[in-house]
Amino acid sequence: MGKSLFLKGVADLMINRGTLSIHGESRETMKATNWRRRVTYVGAKTAWWHEKVIDHFKDKEWLEAVVAEVDLSPKVIDWNVSRLSSGEAQRLALLRALEGTYEDEVRYFLLDEPTSALDGGRQSMVEALFNRFLNANQIGILFVSHDERQVERFARRHWQIYDRHVREIS
């Protein structure tokens, strides 16, 4: 089974037969929109639906403060999305998903090759940002990567999907 399909299934974006729950609350009893706020899938391809970057965010101040952490200039906030390079779009899409993460509620992210369009230095910056949230116990992450070194560096636990089986690698 494909990794993306698996992640989309967990996020309930596709018909699936799994049973899932967060802290004892089952997915089926939660509204789908609430489930996806708690278990958020971020695809490898980025997509935008408004004209400008800022229109996709609610909290401009937060965005202005956080863009530097992933090596983006605050100017991109007011750009049209058509101007974004794939690397800029990828980092902004991650910020868009992270927006609205507060201390009172742990959120889980299903990230499908989230740094595939970034060079090594910026990959590390994105990982550092994730680590900041992770260390504050605000988020949990399931991360798909094809980059062995990134796995070495970033992963705390490591699974492999091979021949339709999931296997944990210690």
Add this chain to the structure above:
Amino acid sequence: MITISYEELALGSVLLLLNGVVSLWFRTGMAVTLVVSSVRMVVQLGLMAYVLRYLFLTQMPLWTLLAVVVMISFAGYEVMARQKHQIEGGWGYGIGMGSMLMAASLVTTFSLFVQIKPDPWYDARYTIPLLGMVLGNTMTGISIGLTTLTTNLKQERDAIETRLALGHNKWAACETVVRQALYTGMIGIVNSMSAAGLVFIPGMMTGQLMAGADPIEAAKYQALVMFLIAGGTTIGTTLAVFLGVYRLTDNRHRLRLERLILRK
């Protein structure tokens, strides 16, 4: 009123030859369709004329109702036949037919009881032509609206799924697509209202003028018909687009584009 003979009518059809020559010369692939649709047009109008003559004569409400049902069914079928991506199963026809039925019957009944008030109210001389005009335009609105909806849902799939993944509900996620579908479905009637009387004289008014009606009365009738068409198009297109979104998503706020089949 000046009547035209069958010979004169046949001479008029010579103009179609022109169209045929252009289609063959430039290989638009339309030559066969042209022949089929022009023959259909003549046969359908002829049949309609005989049916109307009979309906006007007998004034039987049941026959009028039957004619109404047949007209709406054809319109519903036409809507679906024009879709490239069709919603599968009974829903596909149901959406087109249901929106059409709702829009046309509401608007036509409204005009029969409030403005025109024929006696009896179901007088076929008013019911059938009114319904015909409303249906024709509503059909276009619904079919363009649905085409835009399905095409854009497919095209904007990544953006919609991204919004759903971020926890937006299905109506919010489809918002831009819905707006676009409603807009293209209704722009036709808006355009023809602003051009009516300046750029063209609408068909019904032309008919009344040629039949000897007073221009002021004809203009009043035409304006009323435009209102009816605008109302019918709005009701029909809105219903069809929202039912379309309802069917192409589910209660877990997922996009269900596998319910769309490509029409051969």
